[in-house]
Amino acid sequence: MGTAARTEDRQDERTAVVTALRLGWSMADAYHHAQTADLVADPHRPATAPAKLSNLTEMPGRQRLGMYLDGVDVALAQIAPLTPSGRVLPSTDAARRAAGADREPLLLALDGLNVDVLRWTMATNHRVGVAYRLGRSLADTVRRSDAAELVQRFGGRQVQLSRWLDELASVLPPYSAAVVRRSLSAWAGAVGRATVGDPGEAGLAELARELRNQGDLWQDVLTGGLHPRDLLDEENWAVVARNVVIRDRRLVAQAARGIFWPVLAPLLVVLLAVVGVSAAAAAGSPTTRAAVALVGLGAGLTAIWRSISTPTLSVAAEVNRPLLESELVAQMSARIDRPLAAARRAGRAGRQRPPSDVGSKYVARVSGVDLP
Known part of the structure; x- marks a missing residue:
């Protein structure tokens, strides 16, 4: 009976850790969305039915923010059984009320919610708190950016991310921590080589374009949505x-x-x-x-x-x-x-592409001797 209880507790902790990682990712996405999206509904927009059902990218900014906050509420409710009875869950009500034309109150409310969630998860279970921080930091790392921001993101952050992955390896899905840690190291090395202009590496622009796609794979692997062994041929x-x-x-x-x-x-x-x-x-x-x-x-x-x-x-x-x-x-x-492989292929293709002013290969160029 004792062994069965310990096994069940272990499974509960694994579930809570994965949920906390998703929670951190959602919080980072919500904050970025609040910084960039249009959260004010247009009152003059005609209420016409769309030609097809709306997709996630077509959702109005305010509703999409509500979706992120709904995800936060669901994740907190799933982690709550691990907490002692009587502890109050962090609430998203202040962030929902602050959504409007002025972004500053909303951003302050979201940051306050982030601090509340961080304190609550760390007090609930140390590894649950670490998972929340890992998800939030990974989401910020793979955010779409330009070349300059990419260099800053891999200026040392990957070291702390690797430490968190090592700490959570036993409660994350099998192989996920080791695979993501190795992939993160490969990306850090690629960014470092691209920064110094290594001709054998992809450029910073190509790496920046593919980083978000890499982040989606990292999230799927760490949350159990994708087992990396299934990709082996x-x-x-x-x-x-x-x-x-x-x-x-x-x-x-x-x-x-x-x-x-x-x-x-x-x-x-x-x-x-x-x-x-x-x-x-x-x-x-x-x-x-x-x-x-x-x-x-x-x-x-x-x-x-x-x-x-x-x-x-x-x-x-x-x-x-x-x-x-x-x-x-x-x-x-x-x-x-x-x-990362796609970014390297794009970099090689860009370097091998001939200049646009070469003209036809069947017609000789005008030389200095031919000029009057």
């Missing part, structure tokens, strides 16, 4: 198998060299001595003595193998598991980094 699995076999072969060779002289060599010397004495003491023809020696040698080698194989295979299984995990994470990260 046959080629990825073949690469994983090949790399694991290569690593296993190296480990076996290193282990054999390590135990041969201190362990195997003395055992073999003792075995050969015992077999030699037994064969010499055996009565009968030389053929009989040779048979006795072979039987003794086989029995001794079998005993040595049995004494060594069980612990060796057990250790190999323990060592092989993290090797397999690391190879899977590498391949899953490569699949998740599709927007």
